Amino acid sequence: MSDTVVNRSAGTPPNGAEPTPGIKAIRLRHPWRNVFAVVLLLLVALFVIDAAQRPAYDWPSVGKFLFDQRISQAAFVTLQLTVYSMVIAIILGVTLAVMRLSPNPVVNSIAWIYLWVFRGTPVYVQLTFWGLVGTIYQTIDIGLPFTEPWASYPTRVAMSAFVLAIIGLALNEAAYMAEIVRAGLLAVDSGQEEAATALGMSWAQTMTRVVIPQSMRVIIPPAGNEVISMLKTTSLVTAIPFTLELYTRSRDISAVTFNPVPLLIVASIWYLFFTSILMVGQYFLEKRFARGIGDRRPDRKADEATGALTGIVPVVGGGQATVVLPPKMPENPPNNNNNNNGDVR
The missing domain is CATH 1.10.3720.10 (MetI-like)
Structure with missing residues (x-):
């Protein structure tokens, strides 16, 4: 499972389209990892102190x-x-x-x-x-x-x-x-x-x-x-x-x-x-x-129509990348009053 929580905040896209949710990945906290790291550091410090004082090492x-x-x-x-x-x-x-x-x-x-x-x-x-x-x-x-x-x-x-x-x-x-x-x-x-x-x-x-x-x-x-x-x-x-x-x-x-x-x-x-x-x-x-292999960064360019981020977004701890698709456009978008021919953009 993924180690991230997705927090969506509404945005205001152009041309009167529906609001597009923004994506913000929040890393989950793992307090036990910090505890384990502190224990390891303490063990290493004890070993170094003991080795410095042991006469056999000379x-x-x-x-x-x-x-x-x-x-x-x-x-x-x-x-x-x-x-x-x-x-x-x-x-x-x-x-x-x-x-x-x-x-x-x-x-x-x-x-x-x-x-x-x-x-x-x-x-x-x-x-x-x-x-x-x-x-x-x-x-x-x-x-x-x-x-x-x-x-x-x-x-x-x-x-x-x-x-x-x-x-x-x-x-x-x-x-x-x-x-x-x-x-x-x-x-x-x-x-x-x-x-x-x-x-x-x-x-x-x-x-x-x-x-x-x-x-x-x-x-x-x-x-x-x-x-x-x-x-x-x-x-x-x-x-x-x-x-x-x-x-x-x-x-x-x-x-x-x-x-x-x-x-x-x-x-x-x-x-x-x-x-x-x-x-x-x-x-x-x-x-x-290894140039050009395995070091591709996700495409974080904004969609021209909606302003939403599209492309591959890596998920922390998921082991795989998550594909974020652009939101669907409304089925019946409002007509543009400035268009004399009545065409829908």
């Missing part, structure tokens, strides 16, 4: 290590892992999405098997496996199959722990990005592509000018969530093992100081800082690609 140590050089370098490494992994994951995810939409059964099946493997196994297990690649494959050989290799490099030398962390994170994330991109492409009506083809556009022009711009408003929200999730997933690269990222570095420092809680708070603050920046960027990207 806020002086938090301030001491927040901008420590080792922590700031680890935060930069975490950011590098996130950016490099997401760039590779997006490129590979778009390729896999196109393969999933391909009518070729072999190409489609290969993409499906990739998604099945990397979405069906935990990322920690995958990273542990990549840490053992040097044990499984001692050398990386370059050359033709079943012939002597042209060049051979030891795996542990050619692929550092940092490179293995990027590969493990990117391959896992590509499986999720593929489904996100595929959902965005399928969300665009097929008539858009048919219309672009009728205008003489090539396949590349259709994708870059018609399909992809419309699919971006569907792709960006979950893709932004995946970027934020990737930032936090970097804490699992210790399975490779890679120990220079933010969480593992703060854990190593806490193992020396025997005070883990402040270092966990320091790592959390840096994670929150990076995710806040990513969320702001996601907001502006969504706003950029």
Whole structure:
């Protein structure tokens, strides 16, 4: 049901027509909502006061290590892992999405098997496996199959722990990005592509000018969530093992100081800082690609004949818009004395 009460006040329309009721929406009061909000604020205040006085948090140590050089370098490494992994994951995810939409059964099946493997196994297990690649494959050989290799490099030398962390994170994330991109492409009506083809556009022009711009408003929200999730997933690269990222570095420092809680708070603050920046960027990207969709305002122009407001008027709390139709004109309107021909206006 609607959360508004409509108060109608009479108006004086021109040409002697019947008075048209004006519409004024009055929002209903909800005192229990205010009470609930006050209770929540009190709980938050109690938690903050308690945390400020609890010695286990050790806020002086938090301030001491927040901008420590080792922590700031680890935060930069975490950011590098996130950016490099997401760039590779997006490129590979778009390729896999196109393969999933391909009518070729072999190409489609290969993409499906990739998604099945990397979405069906935990990322920690995958990273542990990549840490053992040097044990499984001692050398990386370059050359033709079943012939002597042209060049051979030891795996542990050619692929550092940092490179293995990027590969493990990117391959896992590509499986999720593929489904996100595929959902965005399928969300665009097929008539858009048919219309672009009728205008003489090539396949590349259709994708870059018609399909992809419309699919971006569907792709960006979950893709932004995946970027934020990737930032936090970097804490699992210790399975490779890679120990220079933010969480593992703060854990190593806490193992020396025997005070883990402040270092966990320091790592959390840096994670929150990076995710806040990513969320702001996601907001502006969504706003950029959602122009003209879902932001139409109701038509509040007055009817020329009666002076009444017509159009779509949103109802607060109703979940839907209410269509307000203009009032009906009287069946037998009075004649205009100034009209010599007796015509009715």
